[in-house]
Amino acid sequence: MNGSAEPTEPGTSNGVRPTELFAALTTDEDTAMTRLRTRLAADAERDGLLDVGYRTVDSPVGTLLLAATDQGLVRVAYQSQDHDAVLAKLSEAVGPRILYAPGRLDEVCRQLEQYFAGRRTTFEVPLDLRLSSGFRRAVLAHLAEIGYGRTESYREVAVAAGSPKAVRAVGTACATNPLPLVLPCHRVVRSDGSPGQYAGGAEAKQILLRLEAAA
Amino acid sequence: MVRPFEQIVSEHGPVVLRVCRAVVGPVDAEDAWSETFLAALRAYPELPADANVEAWLVTIAHRKAIDLIRARARRPVAVAEPPEPAARTGGAEQTDAAELWQALRALPDKQRASVAYHYLGGLPYREIASITGGSEDAARRAAADGIKKLRASYLPAKDIEGARR
Numbered sequence: 567m568n569g570s571a572e573p574t575e576p577g578t579s580n581g582v583r584p585t586e587l588f589a590a591l592t593t594d595e596d597t598a599m600t601r602l603r604t605r606l607a608a609d610a611e612r613d614g615l616l617d618v619g620y621r622t623v624d625s626p627v628g629t630l631l632l633a634a635t636d637q638g639l640v641r642v643a644y645q646s647q648d649h650d651a652v653l654a655k656l657s658e659a660v661g662p663r664i665l666y667a668p669g670r671l672d673e674v675c676r677q678l679e680q681y682f683a684g685r686r687t688t689f690e691v692p693l694d695l696r697l698s699s700g701f702r703r704a705v706l707a708h709l710a711e712i713g714y715g716r717t718e719s720y721r722e723v724a725v726a727a728g729s730p731k732a733v734r735a736v737g738t739a740c741a742t743n744p745l746p747l748v749l750p751c752h753r754v755v756r757s758d759g760s761p762g763q764y765a766g767g768a769e770a771k772q773i774l775l776r777l778e779a780a781a
Numbered sequence: 782m783v784r785p786f787e788q789i790v791s792e793h794g795p796v797v798l799r800v801c802r803a804v805v806g807p808v809d810a811e812d813a814w815s816e817t818f819l820a821a822l823r824a825y826p827e828l829p830a831d832a833n834v835e836a837w838l839v840t841i842a843h844r845k846a847i848d849l850i851r852a853r854a855r856r857p858v859a860v861a862e863p864p865e866p867a868a869r870t871g872g873a874e875q876t877d878a879a880e881l882w883q884a885l886r887a888l889p890d891k892q893r894a895s896v897a898y899h900y901l902g903g904l905p906y907r908e909i910a911s912i913t914g915g916s917e918d919a920a921r922r923a924a925a926d927g928i929k930k931l932r933a934s935y936l937p938a939k940d941i942e943g944a945r946r
Contacts, residue, residue: 584900584928587900587928587931587932587935587936588799588803588881588900588901589877590874590877590878590880590881591799591802591803591878591881591901592795592799593807593874593875593877593878594874595795595798595799598798598811599794599795599798601811602794602798602811602814602815602818603790603794605811605815606790606815606818606819606822609815609819610819610822613819613823615819615822615823618785620787653785653787654782654784654785656785657782657783657784657785658782658783661826662783662784662785662786662825662826663786663822663825663826664785664786664787665786665787665790665822666787
């Protein structure tokens with residue numbers, strides 16, 4: 567830009583700025599944008615352009631972010647994990663073609679609702695485990711085998727995952743679980759029976775363990 | 782790091798919608814917007830990190846608008862009458878939108894585009910010239926002429942309408 571008078575605002579002399587002149591262009595803008603976003607998500611899905619579709623959902627353990635690739639559910643994140651940061655990481659790890667696309671998450675939402683109502687003990691949705699590898703993935707695979715209402719110690723999980731001495735690594739694998747709730751790292755507790763830490767905070771872990779103990 | 786495309790939609794979607802409404806009118810604007818953002822989504826992973834995202838989107842919107850206008854011209858019979866403004870909800874606003882579009886439609890294409898890309902898209906005239914062709918000065922003149930005509934044609938009509946209400 568070459569200094570002088572740009573952006574010019576001709577007409578301020580007669581009291582009408584361009585923003586006022588064009589006010590009518592914002593008519594029904596919010597409803598139009600909602601409609602357009604829905605259409606874009608559907609068009610992107612149809613054309614296979616969506617790396618990740620996501621939505622948020624309210625739950626007894628706070629607002630959850632749910633994200634899915636075309637392979638399946640790829641990420642569940644607690645509010646404390648900062649949803650914007652989680653989406654930024656997905657952009658890097660999976661791809662930047664990320665849209666708010668609630669339709670992709672309808673089924674998992676329905677199952678989560680049943681779970682929190684005490685009417686569901688396992689999740690039956692396709693999972694995409696690409697965010698996890700190696701030992702952490704072995705731990706995740708074992709988590710799926712810890713049944714509803716049961717708990718195991720970090721040590722027991724280490725044994726089951728094939729590395730009895732890797733107790734600390736089990737803790738890390740749980741802390742970095744890309745699919746908490748669905749892969750139940752909340753069922754892994756300290757050897758003395760106390761809940762221990764959790765990706766969604768100690769309070770969320772207590773809520774989940776109490777929910778499962780009551781059902 | 783490449784930001785999730787949803788952020789691009791949030792940040793620039795409304796501005797691009799205003800640009801589309803100004804360039805192709807309220808009826809075709811949503812098709813233009815949808816085709817723009819679908820094309821942008823497709824190309825997004827290859828967008829250089831330091832690119833001016835707004836200018837990039839407006840450039841795509843410009844091409845999509847030309848496509849839409851050409852498609853309309855090829856099948857004039859299929860052109861629908863614009864919806865009766867008063868029959869829609871929010872009557873007064875819809876009337877304003879329809880009147881503004883009447884005034885914008887009366888402008889030569891280049892003036893309408895230059896006005897939209899500068900005053901709504903916020904692009905400098907250098908960028909506009911690279912989108913519409915011609916020199917930076919020509920783009921500046923086109924926008925100034927367009928704004929002048931709009932003030933002369935749209936505002937008086939709007940004032941009369943306002944006085945009548």
